[in-house]
Amino acid sequence: xxxxxxxxxxxxxxxxxxxxxxxxxxxxxxxxxxxxxxxxxxxxxxxxxxxxxxxxxxxxxxxxxxxxxxxxxxxxxxxxxxxxxxxxxxxxxxxxxxxxxxxxxxxxxxxxxxxxxxxxxxxxxxxx
Amino acid sequence: xxxxxxxxxxxxxxxxxxxxxxxxxxxxxxxxxxxxxxxxxxxxxxxxxxxxxxxxxxxxxxxxxxxxxxxxxxxxxxxxxxxxxxxxxxxxxxxxxxxxxxxxxxxxxxxxxxxxxxxxxxxxxxxxxxxxxxxxxxxxxxxxxxxxxxxxxxxxxxxxxxxxxxxxxxxxxxxxxxxxxxxxxxxxxxxxxxxxxxxxxxxxxxxxxxxxxxxxxxxxxxxxxxxxxxxxxxxxxxxxxxxxxxxxxxxxxxxxxxxxxxxxxxxxxxxxxxxxxxxxxxxxxxxxxxxxxxxxxxxxxxxxxxxxxxxxxxxxxxxxxxxxxxxxxxxxxxxxxxxxxxxxxxxxxxxxxxxxxxxxxxxxxxxxxxxxxxxxxxxxxxxxxxxxxxxxxxxxxxxxxxxxxxxxxxxxxxxxxxxxxxxxxxxxxxxxxxxxxxxxxxxxxxxxxxxxxxxxxxxxxxxxxxxxxxxxxxxxxxxxxxxxxxxxxxxxxxxxxxxxxxxxxxxxxxxxxxxxxxxxxxxxx
Numbered sequence: 331x332x333x334x335x336x337x338x339x340x341x342x343x344x345x346x347x348x349x350x351x352x353x354x355x356x357x358x359x360x361x362x363x364x365x366x367x368x369x370x371x372x373x374x375x376x377x378x379x380x381x382x383x384x385x386x387x388x389x390x391x392x393x394x395x396x397x398x399x400x401x402x403x404x405x406x407x408x409x410x411x412x413x414x415x416x417x418x419x420x421x422x423x424x425x426x427x428x429x430x431x432x433x434x435x436x437x438x439x440x441x442x443x444x445x446x447x448x449x450x451x452x453x454x455x456x457x458x
Numbered sequence: 459x460x461x462x463x464x465x466x467x468x469x470x471x472x473x474x475x476x477x478x479x480x481x482x483x484x485x486x487x488x489x490x491x492x493x494x495x496x497x498x499x500x501x502x503x504x505x506x507x508x509x510x511x512x513x514x515x516x517x518x519x520x521x522x523x524x525x526x527x528x529x530x531x532x533x534x535x536x537x538x539x540x541x542x543x544x545x546x547x548x549x550x551x552x553x554x555x556x557x558x559x560x561x562x563x564x565x566x567x568x569x570x571x572x573x574x575x576x577x578x579x580x581x582x583x584x585x586x587x588x589x590x591x592x593x594x595x596x597x598x599x600x601x602x603x604x605x606x607x608x609x610x611x612x613x614x615x616x617x618x619x620x621x622x623x624x625x626x627x628x629x630x631x632x633x634x635x636x637x638x639x640x641x642x643x644x645x646x647x648x649x650x651x652x653x654x655x656x657x658x659x660x661x662x663x664x665x666x667x668x669x670x671x672x673x674x675x676x677x678x679x680x681x682x683x684x685x686x687x688x689x690x691x692x693x694x695x696x697x698x699x700x701x702x703x704x705x706x707x708x709x710x711x712x713x714x715x716x717x718x719x720x721x722x723x724x725x726x727x728x729x730x731x732x733x734x735x736x737x738x739x740x741x742x743x744x745x746x747x748x749x750x751x752x753x754x755x756x757x758x759x760x761x762x763x764x765x766x767x768x769x770x771x772x773x774x775x776x777x778x779x780x781x782x783x784x785x786x787x788x789x790x791x792x793x794x795x796x797x798x799x800x801x802x803x804x805x806x807x808x809x810x811x812x813x814x815x816x817x818x819x820x821x822x823x824x825x826x827x828x829x830x831x832x833x834x835x836x837x838x839x840x841x842x843x844x845x846x847x848x849x850x851x852x853x854x855x856x857x858x859x860x861x862x863x864x865x866x867x868x869x870x871x872x873x874x875x876x877x878x879x880x881x882x883x884x885x886x887x888x889x890x891x892x893x894x895x896x897x898x899x900x901x902x903x904x905x906x907x908x909x910x911x912x913x914x915x916x917x918x919x920x921x922x923x924x925x926x927x928x929x930x931x932x933x934x935x936x937x938x939x940x941x942x943x944x945x946x947x948x949x950x951x952x953x954x955x956x957x958x959x960x961x962x963x964x965x966x967x968x969x970x971x972x973x974x975x976x977x978x979x980x981x982x983x
Binding site: 362364405 | 595596597605610
């Protein structure tokens, strides 16, 4: 599976941890969403092309909690995550207080809504 | 308490008595209630039971005005097993899918018209599955949209089936059986209604479906018998016919009871001209399943005294709707319902027999079964409860449209109602048979395209009701509803310039009265 299906927060945290310092692209989609169906093969193609980027998908109906936590309103929404490269005393303290010491950065660094494949690809190339 | 009594009229003496009793009970319950509230249940300012048109509008408005609000919504599966998400009847099994399927059927008509206008189109078959998937996907996107809106407005949503424990407490059960106790200062009941099954008819429950199921069918219903004369029956039969399905409507007495009967006849006349079969004056007695899977329906024709049978793929019951009050345990809260309709009795402020419990939408007695009135009533109620307004919902001159193949839009009184209220000598009816321009080239039959305006005879001739039968009736009627709300007179209508060429302009051009006996057919420009 080049696009990992993610069902809940635990699975997402595991996925983000496994990504290390790679860019992670999470698509929030739904079965009833026409544009999602259109962009699906394009995302799969990107997952094969950009091997140093991790791709995941969350179905907003199957994983309501996750959709709520990440304030997903429009479908599809693409959120991108990347672990900070620089580790400083400040970032260590911040992580300890903000992320319950989990050490995982689970806030997206970028989000965009809509099924614009070109825009998605351009952003991936910029951030990866 | 004072607010509750203010709205009470002579008809609501029971409410004054009940309110006094409730006040006495509340004094006792207040202390106990406080103790219970401390015991781990969730407490809200406003609890809305029912996440449909009325419930959601009320909840979102109250939350916006700063209240702590919870909505509980639960869809009991239909006897067929059909279920759906947040949004209520309108979104899931009413207005929305209905209008989309009506549009699908209208497009079929346009495909037929197209060659006249130069398009080299052959007659094309219709694929139910494609349409159904598209409609169902749109409905699901609306379910999602409603959930997002509730989150945005910080309204807590529970997908649980609620029932009263006492006047301030509701117990909700989730699909998995988990119980949640919720209490609130104010409770709004907006549980709507569900289609009625004729359980006294053998085979009705086992083999028939209702509108709850029709819009969620993945496969075509095929040859269908629609039983009923409501707008649900006629709208469904209308689009089924338009999609190319063999459709029969069985009507026990009159079509569209409560609507202007002259208009209702024209509606069914048009449907018949388009191929819908009508069995008038008949009632079904039993439904059986044949070995090949088809349904055999037996019915009685009282006029001939004979029994007849027919074979169909689908039997659709559209014989009325019943309010969702049975499983609420309303007695535990002291909320009274009408002994005939089972709907919740309310006053002009939407208050029930219990001062802090309200009911809006289809579940309330005497209210139109329409989304926009439920929404507006819900919003006004929220505003009143938050002390933002003292405005009361005005249920007069509510416009509506029946989306049958030839659409019927109306606002105000029917001709019968106007005559009953004012007397025939005091009522003037202006009318016209017109032909939509689009029908000419397409060689469509416009025999039933008709408009009538019911007015007072006395100058300036206040408009009491407007009735429009024709394409885009909903769009046409909406604008005129504003005119009627503002107290438009026929004199003003006469001075309103029409937009040309449209069907709507024919309303402003009405000049022939029924009383004159002159031919009301519009000719030329």
